[in-house]
Amino acid sequence: MAGPLSDIRVVEVSTGIAGGYAAKLFADAGADVVKVEPPGGDPLRRWTVSDVDLGGADSALFQHLAASKRSVVGPVDDYVGGADVLIEDGTLDVLPEQAGLVVVSITPYGRSGPWARRPATEFTVQAECGSLGARGTLERPPVQAGGRIAEWVSGAYGAAAGLAAASHARRTGTGAHIDVSMAEAMCISTTLFTDLMMSLMGRPPLPQPPRVVEFPSILPTKDGWVGFNTNAAQMFEDFLVLIGREDMVGHAMIRMDPTVRPGLEASAEAWTRQHTTDEVIEQASLFRIPVAPVGDGQNLLVHEHLVARGIYTTSPSGEFQRPRPGYRLNGARLGAATQAPAVGEHTGHVDPRVRPAPTAPTAPTGLPMAGLKVLDLTSWWAGPAGTGLFAQLGADVIHVESIQRIDGMRPAAAGYFFTRDQWWEWSNFFLSINVDKRGITINLNDPRGLDLVKRLIAWADVVAENFTPRVMEGFGLDWEAVHAINPRVVYARLPAYGIDGPWRDRVGFAQTMEAMSGLASITGYPDGPPMLPRGPCDPNGAMHAAFAIQVALAARDATGEGQFVEAPLIESALNIAAQQVVEYSAYGNLVTRTGNRTPGFVPQGVYPCRGDERWLALSVASDAQWDGLVKALGGPAWAADTSLRSHAGRSARADDIDAGIAAWAADRELDDAVALLIDHGVPAGAVNDFRSISSHPLFQARGFFETIDHPVVGKHPVSVLPLRWSGIDHWIRTNAPRVGQHNHEVFKEILGLSDTEIAALETAQVIGDRPIT
Numbered sequence: 001m002a003g004p005l006s007d008i009r010v011v012e013v014s015t016g017i018a019g020g021y022a023a024k025l026f027a028d029a030g031a032d033v034v035k036v037e038p039p040g041g042d043p044l045r046r047w048t049v050s051d052v053d054l055g056g057a058d059s060a061l062f063q064h065l066a067a068s069k070r071s072v073v074g075p076v077d078d079y080v081g082g083a084d085v086l087i088e089d090g091t092l093d094v095l096p097e098q099a100g101l102v103v104v105s106i107t108p109y110g111r112s113g114p115w116a117r118r119p120a121t122e123f124t125v126q127a128e129c130g131s132l133g134a135r136g137t138l139e140r141p142p143v144q145a146g147g148r149i150a151e152w153v154s155g156a157y158g159a160a161a162g163l164a165a166a167s168h169a170r171r172t173g174t175g176a177h178i179d180v181s182m183a184e185a186m187c188i189s190t191t192l193f194t195d196l197m198m199s200l201m202g203r204p205p206l207p208q209p210p211r212v213v214e215f216p217s218i219l220p221t222k223d224g225w226v227g228f229n230t231n232a233a234q235m236f237e238d239f240l241v242l243i244g245r246e247d248m249v250g251h252a253m254i255r256m257d258p259t260v261r262p263g264l265e266a267s268a269e270a271w272t273r274q275h276t277t278d279e280v281i282e283q284a285s286l287f288r289i290p291v292a293p294v295g296d297g298q299n300l301l302v303h304e305h306l307v308a309r310g311i312y313t314t315s316p317s318g319e320f321q322r323p324r325p326g327y328r329l330n331g332a333r334l335g336a337a338t339q340a341p342a343v344g345e346h347t348g349h350v351d352p353r354v355r356p357a358p359t360a361p362t363a364p365t366g367l368p369m370a371g372l373k374v375l376d377l378t379s380w381w382a383g384p385a386g387t388g389l390f391a392q393l394g395a396d397v398i399h400v401e402s403i404q405r406i407d408g409m410r411p412a413a414a415g416y417f418f419t420r421d422q423w424w425e426w427s428n429f430f431l432s433i434n435v436d437k438r439g440i441t442i443n444l445n446d447p448r449g450l451d452l453v454k455r456l457i458a459w460a461d462v463v464a465e466n467f468t469p470r471v472m473e474g475f476g477l478d479w480e481a482v483h484a485i486n487p488r489v490v491y492a493r494l495p496a497y498g499i500d501g502p503w504r505d506r507v508g509f510a511q512t513m514e515a516m517s518g519l520a521s522i523t524g525y526p527d528g529p530p531m532l533p534r535g536p537c538d539p540n541g542a543m544h545a546a547f548a549i550q551v552a553l554a555a556r557d558a559t560g561e562g563q564f565v566e567a568p569l570i571e572s573a574l575n576i577a578a579q580q581v582v583e584y585s586a587y588g589n590l591v592t593r594t595g596n597r598t599p600g601f602v603p604q605g606v607y608p609c610r611g612d613e614r615w616l617a618l619s620v621a622s623d624a625q626w627d628g629l630v631k632a633l634g635g636p637a638w639a640a641d642t643s644l645r646s647h648a649g650r651s652a653r654a655d656d657i658d659a660g661i662a663a664w665a666a667d668r669e670l671d672d673a674v675a676l677l678i679d680h681g682v683p684a685g686a687v688n689d690f691r692s693i694s695s696h697p698l699f700q701a702r703g704f705f706e707t708i709d710h711p712v713v714g715k716h717p718v719s720v721l722p723l724r725w726s727g728i729d730h731w732i733r734t735n736a737p738r739v740g741q742h743n744h745e746v747f748k749e750i751l752g753l754s755d756t757e758i759a760a761l762e763t764a765q766v767i768g769d770r771p772i773t
Contacts, residue, residue, distance in 0.1 A: 003030015003334055004555040008166060009353055010034070011080050012069070014089040015042045017148055018106040018182065020065040021155030021576075022162065023087050025544075027068040028325040028335035029551045034083075034350055035069045036076050041343035042066075049579050050589040051599050051651070058340060060320045060586035061579050067316055067337035073344035082353030084166045087158065090116075100355050101175040104162040106154050110181035112724055113702045119625070119683045122150050122182070123596070123604050127617030128698070129187040130690025132606070134194075134534055135523070136211040141606050142615060142687055144596050145533035146522035150186040152576035153536055154722075156543035157185050161723055163550045164393055168368040173358035176368075177726040184704050184722030189536035191690035193413075195705075196428040198691045199716040201416060209613050210689050215261060217511065218294060218520055218530045219272040219280075225294035225530055226272060226280045227515025231380075231412045238287040240264075243271040290507045292516035294530050297584030297591055300518060300574070305503035311571055312581065316340070320586035323578050326571030327548035329555065330564050367394025367728070372553075375460040376400060376437065377453075379407045381510065382569055383466030383494050384433045385542035386549070390462075391436040392721055392731045398456065398746055399437045399737060402444065403768040406739060409433075424739060424771055425712040431736045432718050435708070439737025440746050441767050444475050449766045453477075455751050457485045462549055466494035466569075468505050479564045489562045490552045494545050498568040508569060513537035517573035518580045524593045531593075537573045544572035602650040603629075603657045606687055607665040614670040615687035618661065618677065626650065628680035633664050694719070706732045740769030 008031040012023035015038070027033040035042070045062045046054060058066075072079060080086055080096050088095070090107035105111040108120035109128075126132040126144050136143040158180045165176040198204070216228040216239060230236035240248045245267050254260050272280055277293050284291040293299065301312060301321060312321045316339035325335040372395035376387040384399065384407070391397040401407045410424040417426035425431075443449040453475075457463055463482060465472050472478065472493070482491045493499060496508025514520050514532045524531030545567040552563035574581075580591045596605045604619040620626050623645055630639045638660045643649035650657060665673055670686055677684035688696060694705040694717040702724065705717040720731040747753040747767075761767045 003028075004329070004551045004558065006030040006032070007356070008032070008085065009083045010085045010087060011036060011076065011083045012087045013076055013092060014087060014106070015091065016044060016089060017065070017151035018155040018158065019087045019089045020044065021152055022104065022106060022158040023069065024065050024067070025156070025159040025325075025547055026085070026163070028337075030334070033069040034079050034346070035066060035071050035341070036079055037071055037073055037343055039073055045343070047600055048587065049583045049591050049599055050587065052587050052589065060315070060582045063315060063317055063319070063340040064322045064578060064582050066340035068335070069341060070346040070350060071341035071344055072347045072350060074347060079350060082355045084169065084355065085162050087162065095177065099175060100169045100173050100358070102162055102165040102169055102178065103175070104158045104178045104180065106158045106180040106182065108182050109698055110184070110702055110724065111179045113698060115698050118678060119681050120685070121601060121604075121619040121621050121683045122148050123598065123601065123619035124617050124683045124685035125150050125183045126186055127606070127615075127687045128685040128696070129183040129191070130688045130693040131186045131190040132617060133210055133615070133687045134191055134212070134690045135531065136525075137213060138209060138211065140525060141596070142211050143523070143525060143531070145190060145519075145536070146593065147519055147577060147579065148598065149189070149519065149533060149536055149576065150182045153189050153540045153543070154180055154182040154185040156540055156547070156572075156576070157722055160389060160543040160546040160550070161721075161725070163547060164368050164389075165725070167550065167554070168365075169358070170356065171358055171360045172363060172365045173361050174365050179724040181702065181704070181722050183698070184702070184719070185539075187690070187693060187699075187704070188719055188722055189539045190534045191693060192535050193428040193432045193719065194691050195694045196432060196716055196718055197413075199694075200426055200428060200713060206689065206691055210691050214511070214532060214534070215265060216268055217532050218515060219269055220529065221272050221277045221280055222275055224277045226277050227292050227294055227512055227520060227532070228284070229290045229509050229511030231290075231509055232408060233411070235289055238289050239284075242284055242287055242289065243268045285506060288507050290509050290512045292508065292512040294521050295516045295518040296521045297518065297580035300581055301585065305497060305501045306574070308501040309498055309571075311574060320582050322582055323571070323574045326544050326575045327565060327567040329548070329552055334551070370394035372396070372462065373460050374398070374462045374464065375456050377463065377465040377472075378494065379466065380409045380412075381429060381433060381538035382541040382545070383464060384409070385539055386494070386545040387464050388433045388435070388437070389542070389546045389721070397437040398742070399434055399439045400453070401439065401441050401739060402449070403441050403740065403765060403771050404443055404445070406771045422712050425710070431708065431710065431713065431716075434736035435718065435732045436734055437737055438742040438746060439740065440743050441740040441769070443766050446764070446766045448761065448764070450475060452747070452751065452766075454485055457482055457489060459750055460486065460489055461553070462490045462492060464492040464494065464545075464549070468507060469493070469495050469499045470505055483562050483564070487562050488556060488560070490549060490556055490565060491562070492545060492549050492552070492565040492567065494541070494567050494569065496569045498571070499566055510535055510537040510569075513541070513569050513573040516570060517577040519573065519577050522580065522591055522593055524595070526593050526595050528593070536576075537569060540576055541567070541569040541572040544575070597654065600647070602647060602654050603661060605658055605661075607662045609665050609668050609670040609673055611670070616665050616670055616673050617685045617687050619683045620650070621683065623647070625682050628682045629677070632676050632680040632682060633661070636660060636664070703730065706730055708732060708735050710735045712738065738769070739771060740767060743767050743769065
């Protein structure tokens, strides 16, 4: 059966993960994806995580990303005519200009801006945006997030924005250029809006390096590793009881005390080492503490929940296991894939196409999602960020909390401000991910509140929630009930683990997804424990959910029937961690932590320059870049060995090369070293402090931070979507809503309530504008 996007053609011109993954998301939903390759093919055909000798065969990772696509070799102009979307990675010198065409560019620093042509790799991107500097221990160098994560997450952003633009172009005939920056996507994904937190605190002095390891996070067990997170104060206190430290209960901020933390860490490790991973998970789950095993390419394939959910399937070639798309539509998974094509297999066999005429060419264009109505019942990060994309693109998004239970991200991120009046408005997360929404409060435990929500469901095009399944089902708001209220609604449920399976009622957040998906197992020092990447699974889950909702909207528009979307947080995480299972099932190689090294990039690492904590990040991806590095270093004797002019030769002597670069960097100013290397075409960058990243000249030039003027917290820089969109000069139109800010407006305008009725609801605390604390 044709997928919901079967009437969309995508032309992909990319040679890596980001563009390939963005196009894959379209292909999984049925779009016709034509991949335009260079004569030798995408280099990803020859890349594996473990440098496997493929003997001329295509890599399993390439096969995974290219399934269901067609491959052609030739000029892009031969294929882009009539296409809806062009996805490119900055290799095109000139972008095609066609009415109604959407161009999605995914590049390290953005296709526009002063660094558009700056040599870069994923590693230097992580350094410049502050991500790399956020991770590690104080006695060791900062360490990257493993798995080329910026490329995967940027691909998800490109796909979600690209589909929104394509839908808008179908209606209006107005195309767009969407300019995605990996640096900006990684800043959002792994720096936890800390720059805004520092601004809210008045920019206090920063006395030590920014890198930290969360507590609790990854801990050793009797037979492996287990991952915890305790975002809420109650979760942390329950964790203290679990490990036998009841003496610390009642002091939620105690974990931040450097004099206390070592003792708590010792207590936690002593307890977990006495138990197997399964025993730890069983006991922690009784307290409803978010917890998960640390996944890897081997154990993920046999995890009881993932097996029950059927997330992994055999590749079309029969050679390896791969994750299915991370969402279900009306209970079914999309993405019945065909085998990846050979280089140029379809050259000369792609029929010319005429782009369909716009359905509403005379309608005012406005913002791309203007007119879409979204009832946002989500909380924390992933759900609100998914609906947040729609809000920033012009949809009317109404975010629902209650005064009995405000959005969990308010208290979780406002701990430093509990002594202030209206402390709940000081959450750096909430202020960032809920801009451009309207905010109301409704107590769903009151029949009158439940009736209000049902009336808003009847109003909405999309209803989204991200609690454990039993929450909405307890309110009687399962798919059947919501569909009965509004037969055309798209109901998106975004629980941590899905609506069925043995883990369906487990609590999960980004950190547990990072552990379970395997992202933690490939992040950290080679001789150290797994380490959390620090946040990417929430914004990644948000963009996967936003894409899935748009696929459902396309199906709704085609059939006239409402659609049920299920997009679990764990399954979007497993999709961006796919290379571990793909690599293990294809070649038997268990991918693990490699510190700051990445296969295919030698040398790569961080090197201290003159001064305190001044780290140079450097990454060489080609023989030509190696030649540039040798020239920049002045042709040192240790680099004269001709074997180093090949990737294999450099890999064999990576330690020696690192020592030579470290000696060169030690005597140089960081900025001078970076400038010299860039001038010689070498990807290099500074490891920046994410606590003050809004001052980065690139981010300022691209407008990545916009200033809010909030009636409670004042003026502060807030990061916005990690992309520029032609015709849109800013993203923030209104601040994130205060608690209950739009109660009167929404209940009057949409539900037609009178002032008397609204006052009665306030008196009964069904609604309100001040939390009950």
